[in-house]
Amino acid sequence: MFSNTWIFTRRELRTYFNSPIAYIVIVLALIISGWLFFLDFFLAGQATLRGLLTVWMPLVFLIFVPAITMRLIAEEKKSGTIELLVTLPVTDWEIVLGKYLASLMLLAVTILMTLSYPFTVSLLGNPDGGAIVGQYLGLLLLGATYLAIGLFASGITANQIIAFLAAIVMIAAFYLIDNFVPFFPGPLASVMEYLSVDYHMQNLARGVIDTKDLLYYASMIFLFLVLAVRALESRKWK
Amino acid sequence: MIRVDKLTKRYGDQPAVDNVSFDIATGEIVGFLGPNGAGKTTTMKIITCFMPATSGVVEVDGLDVFDHSYEVRKKIGYLPETTPLYPEMNVLEYLEFVQAVRKIAVSGRRPQLRNMIDLCGLGEVVHKDIGELSKGYRQRVGLAQAIIHDPEILILDEPTIGLDPNQVVEIRQLIAELGHKKTLVLCTHILSEVEAVCSRVLIMNRGKIVADGAPETLRAGLQGRQRLQVVLKGDGDPDRVVRQLAALPEAQVESRPPSEPGVITLEITSGKHQDLREEVFRAVSSAGAVLLEMRREVQSLEDVFRDLTRGS
Numbered sequence: 001m002f003s004n005t006w007i008f009t010r011r012e013l014r015t016y017f018n019s020p021i022a023y024i025v026i027v028l029a030l031i032i033s034g035w036l037f038f039l040d041f042f043l044a045g046q047a048t049l050r051g052l053l054t055v056w057m058p059l060v061f062l063i064f065v066p067a068i069t070m071r072l073i074a075e076e077k078k079s080g081t082i083e084l085l086v087t088l089p090v091t092d093w094e095i096v097l098g099k100y101l102a103s104l105m106l107l108a109v110t111i112l113m114t115l116s117y118p119f120t121v122s123l124l125g126n127p128d129g130g131a132i133v134g135q136y137l138g139l140l141l142l143g144a145t146y147l148a149i150g151l152f153a154s155g156i157t158a159n160q161i162i163a164f165l166a167a168i169v170m171i172a173a174f175y176l177i178d179n180f181v182p183f184f185p186g187p188l189a190s191v192m193e194y195l196s197v198d199y200h201m202q203n204l205a206r207g208v209i210d211t212k213d214l215l216y217y218a219s220m221i222f223l224f225l226v227l228a229v230r231a232l233e234s235r236k237w238k
Numbered sequence: 239m240i241r242v243d244k245l246t247k248r249y250g251d252q253p254a255v256d257n258v259s260f261d262i263a264t265g266e267i268v269g270f271l272g273p274n275g276a277g278k279t280t281t282m283k284i285i286t287c288f289m290p291a292t293s294g295v296v297e298v299d300g301l302d303v304f305d306h307s308y309e310v311r312k313k314i315g316y317l318p319e320t321t322p323l324y325p326e327m328n329v330l331e332y333l334e335f336v337q338a339v340r341k342i343a344v345s346g347r348r349p350q351l352r353n354m355i356d357l358c359g360l361g362e363v364v365h366k367d368i369g370e371l372s373k374g375y376r377q378r379v380g381l382a383q384a385i386i387h388d389p390e391i392l393i394l395d396e397p398t399i400g401l402d403p404n405q406v407v408e409i410r411q412l413i414a415e416l417g418h419k420k421t422l423v424l425c426t427h428i429l430s431e432v433e434a435v436c437s438r439v440l441i442m443n444r445g446k447i448v449a450d451g452a453p454e455t456l457r458a459g460l461q462g463r464q465r466l467q468v469v470l471k472g473d474g475d476p477d478r479v480v481r482q483l484a485a486l487p488e489a490q491v492e493s494r495p496p497s498e499p500g501v502i503t504l505e506i507t508s509g510k511h512q513d514l515r516e517e518v519f520r521a522v523s524s525a526g527a528v529l530l531e532m533r534r535e536v537q538s539l540e541d542v543f544r545d546l547t548r549g550s
Contacts, residue, residue, distance in 0.1 A: 007338045011324075018326055080320030084383070087286045087318075088339050089311040235289050 004090045008098020009105070012072070016106055021068070029064050029110050033057060037117050048127060049117055053135040054205040057114075058175060058198065061143050066167035068106055069150025070160045072099045073232065077158035092232045096225055100151055107143045111136070130207035138204035141217040142197050146171050148224035155231030171197075174220075239264045239391060239421045240285060245294035247280050254280040256445035257294070264390075267417040269432030269453075270425040272442035273547050278425045279319055281442070282395050285423075286316045298391065315389035319396045319425075321380040325369030329360055329379055332368060333386060340387040350386070358382040358412065374405035381409070385416060392416060395425040410434055429540045443547040456542045464508040467494075468518060469501050469531035480504065482521040489514055501530060 016022040036056040037049070044051070076082040085095055118136075121127045146167075153167035154160075178196035181189045193199050197220070200213040240262040247255040255277040262268050270278045284291050285298065287307040296303045298310045324332060333354065337347050355361055358378040363371055368379060377397060384392060397413065398406045414435050416422065424436060432439055433453055441449040441456075449456055470479060483506060484491045494503040508514045515532065522529045 004339060007335065011327075011335055014331070015324070015326055079322070079325075080318065081322040081324060083283075083288055083318040083320060084316075084322035087288050087311055087314070087316050088336075089308055089341075090339060091308075 004094040005098040005101065008090075008095055009101040012099050012102030013105060016068070016102065021071075022106055025064060025068055025106070026110050026113060029060060030113055032060050033114055033117075036060075037114075041121070046125070049121060049132055049135060050205060052117065053132075053139050054201055057139050058142055058201065061139075061146055062168060062171055062175065064110075065107070065143060065146035065171065066150045066153070066164045068103050069147055069154050069167060070164040071154065072103065072151055073154040073228070074157055074160045074163040078160070086232070086235070092229045096151065096155075096228045096232060100147065100225060100228075103147045103151065104144055107147060108140065111140055111143065128207065131205065132207075134207040134209060135205045137209065138201040138213075141204070141214070142201050145174075145197055145217050145220045145224075148221040148228070149174070152224045152228040152231060155228045239266075239299055240423070241295070241297040242281070242285070243295040243297075245281065245284065245296060246292050247277075247284060247289075248292045253445050255284075255291075258442075258445070258447050259294075260440060260447060260450065262421060262423065264421055267422045267435060267437045268424065269436035269439045270423060270442065271427065271429065271432055271439055271543060273427060276442040276547070277445040278442055279395055282316075282318075282393055282423070282425055286314055286318075286393055287311050288318075312387075313390045315384035315387065315392045317380045317384040317394045317397055319399070321376055322383075323368045323376055323379060326367065328365055328367050329355075329371075330364045332379065333382060336383050336386055342387060354382045354386055357385075357415075359408070373400050374402065374408075377401060377405070377409060378412075381412065389420070391421045391423070393423045393425075396427075397424070398426070398428065398431060406431075429543055441543060441546055448546045449542065464514065465535045466506045466508070466514060466518060467531070467533040467535060468504045468506060468522075468529070469497065470504070470522060471501055471528040471530055478525040479521050479527055482525065483514075483518065486514065486517055502527075 033052065033056070037052045040051040040056075073082070076085060086092065118127065118132050121132075149170050150163075150167040153170060154163040156166065157163050174195065174197045176196075176198075177192050178199045181193050184192060194216070197217075200216045203210060203213045242261070243259050245255055245258045246253060258277070258281065270281070272278050283289050284296055285303060287303050287310055290304050299313055301310050303310050324335075327335065330351070333351055334347070337351070342350065355364060358381055360375070360378055360382060363375050368376065371379065377400075381394070381397060384394065394413065398409050401409060410431060413422070413424065417435060424431070426432060437452060439449070439451065439453050439456055440447055480491055480493075483489060483504075488508065490507045492505045492507075494505050496503050506514060506518065515534070518532065519529060
């Protein structure tokens with residue numbers, strides 16, 4: 001199972017790095033995050049990355065993640081290569097997982113590139129190391145969840161633009177849902193809060209790594225990967 | 239090797255394949271013929287496990303394509319109509335990718351790749367991006383992809399579509415070579431392709447199989463009929479010739495545009511097992527016209543095809 005998944009991951013990574021996609025996406029994310037980082041840093045005058053990692057980056061990822069996931073399945077449907085993929089002796093899970101891992105690696109590389117910011121901060125001040133680790137972990141998990149949603153969006157259409165927009169809408173819904181909490185009664189409000197990617201991110205950002213939050217991200221990723229597999233299987237529905 | 243039993247596939251209410259049954263034995267080279275939209279591609283997509291049937295059974299080597307999809311897919315090499323290639327990969331990368339997924343032993347990959355590149359004539363383009371290749375080369379890469387794991391069954395959907403005449407001949411030769419060793423199903427609407435390569439023809443029309451047999455047998459089915467091309471010089475009364483010929487039982491007379499000025503060209507189709515040549519000569523001479531030319535045409539597979547799929 002894993003050898004096939006890895007073959008697909010390698011193929012996708014090669015596509016990302018053989019074409020300008022990966023470089024454009026990484027450079028853009030760095031320019032924007034760098035600008036936001038220094039903006040915050042000099043204005044606030046505090047040795048913290050909280051604003052950047054828990055407020056700005058999730059918003060940057062809202063555009064950035066759909067841009068890297070939109071082609072994953074939609075392009076194969078459009079060009080007809082999907083017919084090759086699914087008539088090879090592999091499972092739909094291997095295909096979806098392989099693609100997911102490739103996009104996750106691209107995201108991880110991008111996040112790694114921003115490690116110069118905590119380095120800068122620690123040179124100039126005395127930041128809370130635990131919080132920064134929590135914020136980075138939160139950002140990675142939040143991005144990973146976005147990716148699963150984006151991959152599902154790519155699986156429901158052969159049109160990359162639709163995949164891109166659908167991913168933005170879905171991700172925005174899960175990001176913003178906790179902002180509406182005050183307008184709803186108790187039990188519903190706590191469900192909404194629990195569903196929010198942002199809420200769990202804020203928990204982790206305090207430097208408290210709670211299994212409850214980890215479990216949330218794991219189940220969101222799993223749920224959307226299952227949906228992506230189902231979307232791929234939809235050709236088999238009678 | 240391939241058994242299709244009462245296969246039906248509906249898209250919505252529209253049946254694309256309608257209660258179709260046939261068997262393909264090991265080693266057969268079968269041409270799947272039909273006008274566009276006859277249901278050929280749909281049938282191939284079901285055999286290759288791309289999509290399921292609405293009803294009916296399809297078995298490959300005794301294995302149901304739905305229940306044992308994974309094993310079936312291992313046995314089949316498939317070139318879909320759309321030629322599934324990744325334009326951003328080069329030929330070598332692409333073939334290595336397929337080899338890896340096909341689980342070909344690492345030690346065997348290099349020699350086999352070389353073999354495949356020779357067989358499909360890809361030597362000059364191995365390091366080129368697929369996106370830069372001509373249609374002919376793309377088709378060959380697609381073919382290499384389909385045969386790279388030495389499958390027992392090879393299914394090729396319109397392998398020569400969009401190629402220039404030289405490329406068509408090359409690909410056809412390649413297919414004929416491959417056909418010696420494998421069970422081969424060739425989907426096409428090009429009749430000469432089937433005549434050149436196949437030992438058996440299945441003709442599909444509007445989701446049903448309308449003919450099944452060796453190309454010679456199918457031709458023979460129509461051979462009782464004769465078609466005569468007659469060219470007359472219009473001295474005397476050519477209309478009388480036409481009238482006299484039309485009076486013959488079962489004969490059909492149609493006028494064709496004259497091939498040169500001052501002549502009349504007629505096409506006469508006889509009934510079954512009827513030789514009209516003598517009657518034609520008599521009718522012409524009694525009308526006082528001059529018979530310049532009379533040619534009997536051999537029925538081709540094309541006639542069989544047109545006859546069976548007319549009106550679609």
